[in-house]
Amino acid sequence: MSDKDDAPRSRATAEMVAARANVSRVAVSRAFNPHTSLKPEKRELILRIAKELDYTPDRAARALVSGRSHLIAIIVPDVYAHWESQEIDALTTALQHEGFATLLFKTRTDYSMDEQLLATMRGHNPDSVIAFVENVKPSTLARFMGRAVPIYVHYPAPGATDDSVSNPLHDRLNVLQWDGIDQAVALLQGYGARRIAYLSGAPESRANTSRQHTLEEVMARRGLPPPVVVKGDFSYDAAYRATVNFFRVGDGADAVFAVNDVGAFGVIDALRHELGLRVPEDVKVVGFDDIAQSHWKSYNLTTVKFDLDERVNALVRLILRRLNNPAAPGLQETLNTRLIVRGTVG
Amino acid sequence: MSDKDDAPRSRATAEMVAARANVSRVAVSRAFNPHTSLKPEKRELILRIAKELDYTPDRAARALVSGRSHLIAIIVPDVYAHWESQEIDALTTALQHEGFATLLFKTRTDYSMDEQLLATMRGHNPDSVIAFVENVKPSTLARFMGRAVPIYVHYPAPGATDDSVSNPLHDRLNVLQWDGIDQAVALLQGYGARRIAYLSGAPESRANTSRQHTLEEVMARRGLPPPVVVKGDFSYDAAYRATVNFFRVGDGADAVFAVNDVGAFGVIDALRHELGLRVPEDVKVVGFDDIAQSHWKSYNLTTVKFDLDERVNALVRLILRRLNNPAAPGLQETLNTRLIVRGTVG
DNA sequence: TTGTATGCGTTATCAC
DNA sequence: GTGATAACGCATACAA
Secondary structure (H helix, E strand, O other), X not given: OOXXXXXXXXXXXXXXXXXXXXXXXXXXXXXXXXXXXXXXXXXXXHHHXXXXXXXXXXXXXXXXXXXXXXXXXXXXXXXXXXXXXXXXXXXXXXXXXXXXXXXXXXOOOOOOOOHHHHHHHHHOXXXXXXXXXXXXXXHHHHHHOOOOOEEEEEOOOOOOOOOOOOOOOXXXXXXXXXXXXXXXXXXXXXXXXXXXXXXXXXXXOHHHHHHHHHHHHHHHHOOOOOOEEEOOOOOHHHHHHHHHHHHHOOOOOOEEEEOOHHHHHHHHHXXXXXXXXXXXXXXXXEEEEOOHHHHOOOOOOEEEEEOHHHHHHHHHHHHHHHHHOOOOOOOEEEEEEEEEOOOOOO | OOOOOOOOOOOOOHHHHHHHHOOOHHHHHHHOOOOOOOOHHHHXXXXXXXXXXXXXXXXXXXXXXXXXXXXXXXXXXXXXXXXXXXXXXXXXXXXXXXXXXXXXXXXXXXXXXXXXXXXXXXXXXXXXXXXXXXXXXXXXXXXXXXXXXXXXXXXXXXXXXXXXXOOOOOEEEEEEOHHHHHHHHHHHHHOOOOOEEXXXXXXXXXXXXXXXXXHHHHHHHOOOOOOXXXXXXXXXXXXXXXXXXXXXXOOOOOEEEEOOHHHHHHHHHHHHHHOOOOOOOOOXXXXXXXXXXXXXXXXXXXXXXXXXXXXXXXXXXXXXXXXXXXXXXXXXXXXEEEEEOOOOOO
């Protein structure tokens, strides 16, 4: 009706659809909500007209009244970048299938979390928060998020009594590292390695400390001397430098168990390209994560796997279970690890 | 004050803050909006009380009335995974500084885009949409998004007349590939390469076709025979297989120019570990992107760079410019490329 | 099965 | 500078 009607095109509203379909505005709302009673043919008509008008329910308005934003916040640091990008990728796909959108937040690298950022995140009212970070404590996050129950990754020590009733409330993805690490050490031992070094991640990281403790215990039970710790920070560059230093100035080792795959790549490159050592003949290397690059021929890394699909499915289950039962005590899902044997041990 | 006040803790509202501060609800709103008139001391008081009560304005409610969701949607396919994860990372950080949150959507890999997904995205009312994808046309996206003007990456051919007035409306990040590719070919030529092959990406991708056309033109101007095309799809595995095939069954080449770094890694590994050829002595390799892994010692790749920070800044500028001027014609930002010389040509 | 009335939490408009 | 009031677009309770 105006001279140019496609300039700052505004979106269609439920009211417009209702008018066009000769129904009430509420009927339109019902047409878009599966579990409401509405005559099938009416629903069909409404949906058809909605499509013609390019109408989609406004999620902000819907969130305001229903309390569901259909937003899942993910907080990531930028350590482990490789593993996480794969996980975010898979998780986003899985969440899309369930009707959720991924809201991404990046923390600082110094293992502290900006309160300002938490406030912003809370403002968006996510239905759930997955904290890949280790820099924000459950208590802090719980204080900030009202409705959403955060999900944390735990690395329970084998045999440790589980304080199931977690306070403040948060849900857990338990990752059992024992099996994978034990298999790795057994393989190393079987190929004659005795002096095994541990390339660490950032010392503040629980992923790092738990991995180290498990390795120490596994080695002790197998009658091996405790691992020498080579300090890294999950990155390739730090691993490279630390390895050069350890083999030039320090004692070196028969094998290096790396906290993650990217670190293992740094170790391998330092050994081969800077120290003139062969992998696996002179030094054996094991990683952790099994990221996509691990099977690339330049590395062909033997590593402890963490199944990505299983992990994503477990996370999605946690989210759905929590949304179905907001008052439930701390929920848990558990995941195991296993060794993927390739060419860096032998 | 109650027996258990931290059970299903609901968030504080502006009303509660207003009551506690003895001001009107509107004053609370103003306190959180920079460019509104409010006595400084009053603002301070309100903000202090808000902090005590852990109050944050609800973005859904705010979006409903202000028309700004503070959400920036990013659509990514899963090709180029490495480059994109870096870009999403940097972009998310930059957007956070501007008060925006990143809403992530993943498309299918088959270069078609799900209408259902577009509808979901529109429902969230993003302030802007960045389409890294090539599978959804501006016309489609424009039809779906009401207010948001999508941003596309273009690869203008040098000297091509620019149809500045784009219809449907979308903003552009122009990436000039000529300089970087010309420098790469010059370097290859300087080291005696004459038969240069091109490892392609997915054929439907404009990034791929434009890169190939530019390469062809550069080589023609330099008096070189046209490049043989080795078909890849941006992935390591496809590059690996295609390279093995090309050198075993096909003619081989003096050098391979890869559409992206990950592809270049596949080429290098195939040459070294499967074909027994040396890089760069027997075959030279150039990549495109300069992702983080490119400087790793196993590859140490010579590649055409696309500055990440510049690119992110340009995207953020496009978003802010568009939001400040919703009715402006198609906006543009331009970026150049240059060669990063490392060890795979020589 | 359907429609009416009400409210979600905030900002914009308009008075004062 | 400040406060009342009306939107924003939708889902829910209730009545029909």
